[in-house]
Amino acid sequence: MAHASLTGAVPADGAVVNAPPKTLSLSFSEPVSPLVLRLILPDGQSKTLETFVLRDRTLEIAAPGDLAAGTHVLAWRVVSEDGHPVAGSTIFSIGAPSSAPQAAGEAIDWPVRTALWLARIAMYAGLFFGIGGLFAVRWLIPDGAAGLPVIKMALLLGFSATVVSLGLQGLDALGAPLSNLTDRAVWSAGLATSFGLTVVVLSFAFLLALVTSSRATFSGRAASLVAVVAGSAAMALSGHASSATPQWLMRPAVFVHVVTIAIWIGSLPPLAYALQHGGDAARQALGRFSRLIPVCVAALTAAGLLLAIVQVQTFDALVSTAYGNVLLAKTALLVVLFLLVVANRWVFTKPAERGELGSARRLARAIIIETMIALAIFAVAATWRFTPPPRALAIAAAQPVSIHIHADKAMAEIAVTPGRAGPVELSAVILAPDFTTMIPKEVTFVLFNPQAGIEPMRRKATLQADGVWRASGVVVPIAGQWHLRVDILVSDFELVRLQDTIEIPR
Structure with a gap:
């Protein structure tokens, strides 16, 4: 029944990170006000998150400093701009996934x-x-x-x-x-x-x-x-x-x-x-x-x-x-x-x-x-x-799906717009390990879905004036979990590849 929708999260939903994050963030399709923020730990215990900053449509939340390895659930409840409550949750793992803790479902009262x-x-x-x-x-x-x-x-x-x-x-x-x-x-x-x-x-x-x-x-x-x-x-x-x-x-x-x-x-x-x-x-x-x-x-x-x-x-x-x-x-x-x-x-x-x-x-x-x-x-x-x-509903459907992929030599903030199957635009901001903007010689997006038998589709990106690499006219034929790789040509002799999975809804 959501009137605002989640458009992105850091760590991304389903992501596995090497170290405990210092900050969690949730981005929405319209401005929201937080009501309840809880982090459910791998052992099933729940911590209320009370320290956060609201920046336009993004909610930046201070993460507890003693997070252990395993799978965590960030459960959130916010109120959208039209006064209606919206709830949901995202999952991320530290080190390696564990059995996911149970979060309360959003049953109708x-x-x-x-x-x-x-x-x-x-x-x-x-x-x-x-x-x-x-x-x-x-x-x-x-x-x-x-x-x-x-x-x-x-x-x-x-x-x-x-x-x-x-x-x-x-x-x-x-x-x-x-x-x-x-x-x-x-x-x-x-x-x-x-x-x-x-x-x-x-x-x-x-x-x-x-x-x-x-x-x-x-x-x-x-x-x-x-x-x-x-x-x-x-x-x-x-x-x-x-x-x-x-x-x-x-x-x-x-x-x-x-x-x-x-x-x-x-x-x-x-x-x-x-x-x-x-x-x-x-x-x-x-x-x-x-x-x-x-x-x-x-x-x-x-x-x-x-x-x-x-x-x-x-x-x-x-x-x-x-x-x-x-x-x-x-x-x-x-x-x-x-x-x-x-x-x-x-x-x-x-x-x-x-x-x-x-x-x-x-x-x-x-x-x-x-x-x-x-x-x-x-x-x-x-x-x-x-x-x-x-x-x-149309605004929510048109919102991008985004993921963050990082490696030792580069990282990328990638968005698929609109965030659903069909014609989309792929965009990426390429960053150095210290979070400064990196301008590589060439960027190529690679999409493939082995479960559906779809081989890699390669689309070369073009650098725009705003520093974002974009590839238009990309068609995601079906919804589901896709593998997304970004090939970053740093120099004539160095190629960095970033890869992760991304869920594309219908």
């Missing part, structure tokens, strides 16, 4: 995941029916004030769910069970993610709406406007769109999408209350609603299409990814909702505006059905919390 999903639904309900409903009562449908008790309940539900979701986010970030919800470290971890800022701003919006919900004066109207703006802005501070580019376009698109949903969906319960009471005020409110909502629907549809295009990218991803499947399910429910909206507008609204007997009550019942469909959409959309968008 269904109680935590279910609680996160339910909290997200309640948070949406509070935002759209609570904050959005209060805005509707104060600005669009004053006659719907009879629904204020329901609106206050939605606000309390949303505020409670938002606060609890911070702790649940911390559990998910640390991989802790639901029983640890009261631990202070769990809440600190949740607050440290980008979702923590969403919780802070959204909680402010809920509290403002709750405190001013009984005020029908100008201050109450102004507070409802601030609450709906702050609540919508909060949703743009974390999540998939927070790390998508260009953010100057994506974050406003999320804001427009959320604020228009809040105005539209939040108006439904107050409008149903007003219609049940009837009268001129209800008909006037229906007229205002009928004029405003088409504009809101058009804006949220345009913003939603933009977000979908950026996140999904290809039609194939709609079917082949979990994110695309959720989008299809949400779209199907939206189609049903839009059809009902059209029916309400052309079948029920005109008679209700004319005051025909029973028409207002029929429209109110139809609005209640719309509300139920909206709740179903919230439930479907809440599952996006657990599905990386195709955009993120």
Whole structure:
């Protein structure tokens, strides 16, 4: 379920080094923040690694000074830029491999995941029916004030769910069970993610709406406007769109999408209350609603299409990814909702505006059905919390696979871009034993896969202006473990060969 992916490690995954490393490093496809770093020793004991430096997308970790020979597992858990936790491990051996120690697997904690999903639904309900409903009562449908008790309940539900979701986010970030919800470290971890800022701003919006919900004066109207703006802005501070580019376009698109949903969906319960009471005020409110909502629907549809295009990218991803499947399910429910909206507008609204007997009550019942469909959409959309968008998957797939190979006379930092089977580019930085840049006369890459019966493929590299040797147009026909050799012609009389294995994924 990773939203950021590991692109390289030192020592490389599966590497055998002669001496204990002084520094361990992990490189990722996007900036991350470390949560838990553990080194599992050959005897099965675990050491927590607390000394590290974060340099852009690379995490440099100070290794313990008393590492023994054998196989070690570096287990890591970080939070990606969009606020979602990512976990994994790499293996390296000192001297020679030993039986690998067991690292805890990344099993799905269904109680935590279910609680996160339910909290997200309640948070949406509070935002759209609570904050959005209060805005509707104060600005669009004053006659719907009879629904204020329901609106206050939605606000309390949303505020409670938002606060609890911070702790649940911390559990998910640390991989802790639901029983640890009261631990202070769990809440600190949740607050440290980008979702923590969403919780802070959204909680402010809920509290403002709750405190001013009984005020029908100008201050109450102004507070409802601030609450709906702050609540919508909060949703743009974390999540998939927070790390998508260009953010100057994506974050406003999320804001427009959320604020228009809040105005539209939040108006439904107050409008149903007003219609049940009837009268001129209800008909006037229906007229205002009928004029405003088409504009809101058009804006949220345009913003939603933009977000979908950026996140999904290809039609194939709609079917082949979990994110695309959720989008299809949400779209199907939206189609049903839009059809009902059209029916309400052309079948029920005109008679209700004319005051025909029973028409207002029929429209109110139809609005209640719309509300139920909206709740179903919230439930479907809440599952996006657990599905990386195709955009993120494509970025991860395009990241290079890298290895470090060294010998007595030279070493090389080699990258295969993109890090998957198919057409790739091979690149290498050649270094002297003292880590200074070496400029050899010639560099040749050699790839072969004996298990698959593939003989050596040789590609001569070209030195670029940035000091990197590159060979383009190389095709890795299948995924799997490949042998990669670099032939470095240091002089007319000296050839250094560096060789290691590299895992090429699909």
